Amino acid sequence: MKKILSFLALALAFTACQTEPVETVSNDGLVDVVLTVDAPELGVTRADNDGQNAKNSAFGAIDFLTDADWANYDLRYILEVYDANEDGTGTPIYRERMVNCLDKYAPTTFALRLVPNREYKFVVFADFVAEGNAELTEPADKLAIADLYYETADLRNVTAITTEQTWGAMNEVRDAYFITKNVHVSTGLNETLTLTRPFAKLRVIATDLDYIAGYSAPGYVEVTYKNEPIYKSFNAVNGKLNAEQMAGDELFYGYEVSKTIPYTAGYDEFSTNQTLFTDYLLAVEGEQTAVNFEMVVYESKGGREIHRQDFNTQIPIQRNHLTTIVGDLLTTQANITIEIDDNFVDEFVRGWGDDNTTKINVWNAGELNADGDYTFVVEGENDFEVTINAAAVENQKLAAGTYVLAEDAEDGEKLTFTVESLQANETTRALVDVEVIGGTMDVVVNGEEYAITLDLVLQFVEDKDVRHAIYTYEGPIAFGKVLDTPKVEAAVEGNVITLTWGAVADATSYTVSGVADMPVVTEETTYTFTGEYETEYTFTVVAVNDNLASQPYTVVATTDAAPVVETYKLYFHNVANWSKVYAHIWANQGEDLGLESVEWPGRELTETEELDGVTYYVFQLPAEATGKTVNVVFNDGAGTQTKDLAGVVEGNLFFDNYVEPVAPSDVVLYLQPNANWNVDGARFAAYFFGNGETWVDMTLVEGETNIYAVTVPAGFESVIFCRMNPGAAANNWNNKWNQTADLTVPTDGTNLYTVKENTWDNGGGEWSVYAPAVEPEEPTALATPVVEAAVEGNVVTLTWTAIENAAKYGITVGTEMPVFVEGTTYVFTGEYETEYTFNVVAVPADEETYAVSEAAVVTATTEAAPVVEPTYTTVAEFLAAAEDDTVYTLKGTITRVANTSYGNFDLTDETGTVYIYGLCSPEGAQKYWAESGAKLGDDIVIKTTRTSFNGDPQGKNAIFVELLPGTLAFYTVSTNAVDFTSAGGEQVVNVAAYNTDAAVTATSDNSTFAVNVDGYNVTISAAANELEEEVTGNIIIKVGDLAETVVKASLAAKPAAGVVEGGSSDFNTISDTNTSYVSGKTTAGWAYTNCAIFKGGTSDSSPAFKMIGDASNRALCMNGKTSAKGTITSPTITTGCGTLKFNYGLPFSDTKIKFTVDIIQNGEIVKTFTVDNSSATKLTKYSFEEAIDVAGEFQIVFKNLSPSNSTSNKDRTAIWDVEWTGMN
Known part of the structure; x- marks a missing residue:
């Protein structure tokens, strides 16, 4: 600092x-x-x-x-x-x-x-x-x-x-x-x-x-x-x-x-x-x-x-x-x-990123211990270690001399300081921080005696002053005397960590370190530690005896989260509508609920909660109450209370002040009040007693204006009829306005008590017999059917058990008119994957006695429509079909793309390959290739008719259906032939694999041609030909188990003495054909613009033409469209040119050929030829051969002159097999 x-x-x-x-x-x-x-x-x-x-x-x-x-x-x-x-x-x-x-x-x-x-x-x-x-x-x-x-x-x-x-x-x-x-x-x-x-x-x-x-x-x-x-x-x-x-x-x-x-x-x-x-x-x-x-x-x-x-x-x-x-x-x-x-001073730390430990104060002698590498332990008030590579010590190979720090040592003789900083105590200055910045160790071996001098170079951090601290050791070194390291496992339960380990041979005790109040020494092989919840602890365990110690074993354990103690509530439903609610709560003897004692009537409850539409008074119990018994009496603070209630607090407890109603008897009493009573909206109640007491509201008899009825509760023999306060709902003596005397429930058949006129309370009255008018009985509804629904596909079958007294059953589906059946089954056929709701009622035969039942409602959803797998016509079936208007659905893999404008491609399945001429949109629009997203290797589904071209079957103007991930594994090669000059060299054949991850392999049947496979690139190389004859061979390329492809290789003969070797175009390195007019380059650098790419074949069907040769041969077809004239330009050729020859012809129904052949040196045309034929025949091979006699570097340029001067594709002339002889 x-x-x-x-x-x-x-x-x-x-x-x-x-x-x-x-x-x-x-x-x-x-x-x-x-x-x-x-x-x-x-x-x-x-x-x-x-x-x-x-x-x-x-x-x-x-x-x-x-x-x-x-x-x-x-x-x-x-x-x-x-x-x-x-x-x-x-x-x-x-x-x-x-x-x-x-x-x-x-x-x-x-x-x-x-x-x-x-x-x-x-x-x-x-x-x-x-x-x-x-x-x-x-x-x-x-x-x-x-x-x-x-x-x-x-x-x-x-x-x-x-x-x-x-x-x-x-x-x-x-x-x-x-x-x-x-x-x-x-x-x-x-x-x-x-x-x-x-x-x-x-x-x-x-x-x-x-x-x-x-x-x-x-x-x-x-x-x-x-x-x-x-x-x-x-x-x-x-x-x-x-x-x-x-x-x-x-x-x-x-x-x-x-x-x-x-x-x-x-x-x-x-x-x-x-x-x-x-x-x-x-x-x-x-x-x-x-x-x-x-x-x-x-x-x-x-x-x-x-x-x-x-x-x-x-x-x-x-x-x-x-x-x-x-x-x-x-x-x-x-x-x-x-x-x-912040002090504009760098505190340089040696060994950036090392895992260092801090050591302090005075050091004394120690010993070397064997444990892989050898550790020199300097023991004192605090310890530090110096580690020596094992290979330097074994069999006393540690020679006398000076050994430097690991950062500067050669492999095999490294000393590694694990000291980052310590404190040095000098008499001339206070105790201050220093850091180890270097050091040496001198080791002298004399038999089994070692003399070791450790010289630490120390620098005071504060003022960068440098000092040396030298430590020495002399005496024997006992190799291999180290105890086995205990293997410690930690088990956690709550906030308790239990460490266990197996006994270590020769160990007399174990030291456990890592947290406060440690280390702890134990002779057992287990140690239990109680810590904080949800805390990570790191422990180290060392086996020791009087002289030796093991390497420490470190284990990390994290205590569990603190257990959550659930708390619960008391819920009280005030059914009796008390104006206030109190809860008097106490615990069983010997238990503590965590509540302060409150005198009667207890705590007033004011907090409410609504559960399932019911409003409850709520009291929150503390956590201490969980698992214990709570006793409670609810009351209104004015003398009305529940009985003693109790419950174990293992969840919320629910209580109320509901009084179980007394079961009614079959005795009905009637009251006819006098005129004094039946005023001011009066209401009436009966107070029964003699078997407990209960109040029962009286109701006006239907059809009457002044006679009220009440059913006598079972077991009661005495009654008082009362006129009640119409402004109060509760029945009690505080709400009573007038009353009769105590009356005995009659048993002589009388049932109507008429209050004497002009009296108020206890004014007397008399019993008589009253028979209320009897309404005719309503028909009894039939029982509701219990309906079950079974679904199979789009069919729903309803079944139910027969209903007694039912003559038939009515079934409605949604808003449809009902259907009646006499049995107990109904079958309904609907749409697939649709939910239907059915109503089923039982209909009686005797409609005076019985009524239609309540509707049984059942909902059922039909299943999804079965998936009908599409059927496809195989390629073999399509090729064998007759040419007519029949539309076939084909599915296969795109294995070749001939034209990306109209979408001409080969479709292949397991039965064969067919050429598709044009891909159309689902609506029938042409040139749909780009929009469809189709590419080589994809599976495609199309609809097309069977046609042919020049006798070759094909599908034409196919309708796009869908594009699928490719399934057919296949591959293509960039060329089917490689030609070397006599000088040899190397050429690369690129392999493009589709729908397979299989590896590429390649072999040669002629040792002249060596092959090397790098991923999907096959390099073919040949040394110079010393023979005056051509060497040929076959390169067999395979991808996995797919059929092999043969690439023909040729090495030109060594030219005769005095003859300069010529060359040929490498159009055959173009991997595939293309009926569109494009631009590109061959492997050797022949550049072409506005050219289609054709190949040879056994029939004339674009892009293959017999005049070009076999299928391995390629031709570049120059367009004659005035706005896009085709050109072909060779790379710079160094052999000179004696004679130039090539083949050309018209692949389409054109009649005019006119193009130039220019020989260029140093950017200037040194020779030019015009090929002109205004009555050429389609599909006829023409040849050109002329003496050029140009030495040194040159280029060949072909240009279509568009003799028809047409703005559309016209005068399309193909060029192939360009060859020349060399010239000194």
Whole structure:
């Protein structure tokens, strides 16, 4: 970590030049002001110690420069004094700026006299300038110091000088410093000002120099900033950036780099690392911003590109901070780290990405233990380990000598330090952090005795001071004395983890570590730990005895989530409509429900919930009540209550104040009130008693106006008839207006009690017999049938059990008229996949006694319509059919495409192949190929009629039905013949496989032709022919188990002495035919435009024609359409040309042939021939042969001259078998 130190005023030990202002202010009343200025580098006296971090890209200029560098530069300090309220736009109030110039780093002082009792703003800017030769004794006007990197004439606009001669990346001397500070001056002042940078520093370090196989080390780098602004100027008075930005070439660096120049320390100390870019960027004060840039690394200027890296993410920068981008920047982007250091100091960590452990304090001797590799254990207050490769130690092969760190060692003799940091205790300084930055191990073998010296190189993290810590060991080394590692398993139940392991031989105990209050030592082979719920714990178990220990076994276990304790509620249905509801709750003896005790009548319930249309009063029980018995009495707080209720809280508990009604008897009593009672909307009730008590409402007898009825509850013998308050629904004595005396339920046949007129309460009355009018009985409805529905396809069968007294049954389907059946079955046939609703009623024979039943409703859905697999005509059946208007449906695989405009193709199934001439849309529109999406290898379904062309059967203008994934495996080859000149060489046959992943194989029946298969490419090669006769052979190509394809190979005879070999066109390398007029190139480079591709065959049916030869031969047919004339151009031929010959002809019903044959050298036509035949015969082969006699390189160009001058496809002339002899 960097420290910022403040220095008191010091004499300038290294002053080379100093300028003083000319003082014009009177000295009267002025005070002395002394300012000491220090730059923000290491907290030591830099006059003697600068450069201790030289050549480390993590540091600024003062650290970086060595004594040799200081010979070229001075450090310039500029001081200006402003009013304290200056906002960065005004001018200094002290007449002249002050400048101190040092030829080596040191703090500096400025002495000036100022008016007291005033606040000033001191502004200091420090930068590097070229080494000067002015003396202190020379006049001030000779001490003007030229700006080097920054224009400083106005400290409000300090601007970068970006000329190519001075500006550049990887230049630490562009570092600069400033401060602006308000200070109150009273009687005098000694003030120390510590400068800071206005910059952020950016550096890029590659760590993969060892992995750029095939390249030299980086020698040249280009960097271009983009997207984010790069500022050019800042105001040292207020510390803010000015608006001016870098632009154009100022955003680009191109510079040479070296592994040893300019950086060799820090990261660059190691052979795998190299600093590729550093830059100083003006940064916004107090916040983090970002930059984007692209970096391209080359072997040298103008040399090969090694790697290109686009840093298009937000790369953070911050004023006075160092941003380091480090990783595999030359080989991959998968391991890049961005760090920002707030103290402008890099804390270099050795062994980037290693799994290191931290060790502390004093070390004593230890021993080597055998466990694969050998581990040297230094034991002390804290342990650390050094691992030695096993191969270097076994059988005492570890020779005497020095063994270095693993990063620098050869394989087989590596020592690996697993120490990242430790603390060293020196008598001269406090206990501070250091890090291991290197070391050696000396091993001397003397029989079974080893003398080992371990020298650790330590660096103090704070000030980078380097020390050595040396540890030694002498004595025997016991190999192989290590206990077996216990194999630990962890079982989790809740928050309890149980570790178990098998007993380890010779172990006397086991140490379990990993959490607080550990390690724990146990002699058992199990350990139980109780932790927090849902927490991950890591344990290590080591088997030990008095002398030895095993390797630790680490196991990770995560406790279960804490169990969720369900809570439940009491639900009370206030059936009796109490105005208030209370719950008095208590627990069984010895149980705690988690409730505070509440005196009677208990807790008033006010919260309600609605469940299934019923409103309940609710009380929430605490979690402590779950699983226990709760006792409760609900009451209205006014004396009405339920009985004692209880329930075990294993779910919500439901209660109510419903009183089970007393079962009625078959005795009905009647009341006839007097006129006094039957007024004001009166209502009446009967109070029965003598067997408990109950109230029953009385109802007006139908057809009567003043007689009310009530059914006597069973078991009651006494009754009081009451006139009730019509405004209250509840029956109780508070709501009673008038009453009779206590009456006995009569048993003598009387049933009507008539209240005596002009009486109120207990006024008397008399019993009599009353017989209400009897309504005729309604017919009894028949029982509802129970109907079941069975579905099979689109048929629904309804069945039901016969209903007693039913004569028939009516069935309706939806809104259809009913159907009547006398049986108990009904069969309905409907649409497929349709839901139907049936109503079935039982209809009686005796309609006076019985009525129609309620309808039984049943719903049934018919099944989906059966899938009828389409039937297709096979290709064999289609080929055998007669030519007529019959439409056939064919399904097969597209195995060849002849024309992609009209859609001409071969359709193949397991029975054969048929040519389809034209694919039409489902509506019959032609040229549907592109819109259909069909391609080679797809399965296609079409409808077509059987036609023929020139005797060959075909389907014509097929109607597209559907496209399916391909099912037929097949393949094609790019050519069926390869021809070599006598010089031999190699040619590639491309295999295109469809609907198969099978591998390609290829063999040759003639050793002259070698074959090599690479995926779907077959390379055929032949050495030069030393014989004066042609060599031929067959290349047999197969894809999996598919039928083989034979590619014919020929190697031309060696020319006779003095004869120059000629050549021929390679039209046969065109893989397939095409009846459209297209452009392309053959394998050898014959270019064609507006040409169709035809082949030979046994009949004349486009694209095959007998005049061209066999099916392996290809011809290019030049179109004669005036707007798309066909041309064929050869590649450059180097053999010269003695004689040129070729075949040509008309494949279609044209009669005119006219084309030119031009011989071109150096871009000019040296010979030309016009082939002209105005009465040519279709399908006739014509031949051309002429002496050319042209030596050296040449080209052949064929051009159709369109003799018919037609705007449609006309004068279509095919060319094939182009050959020529060579010429010296």
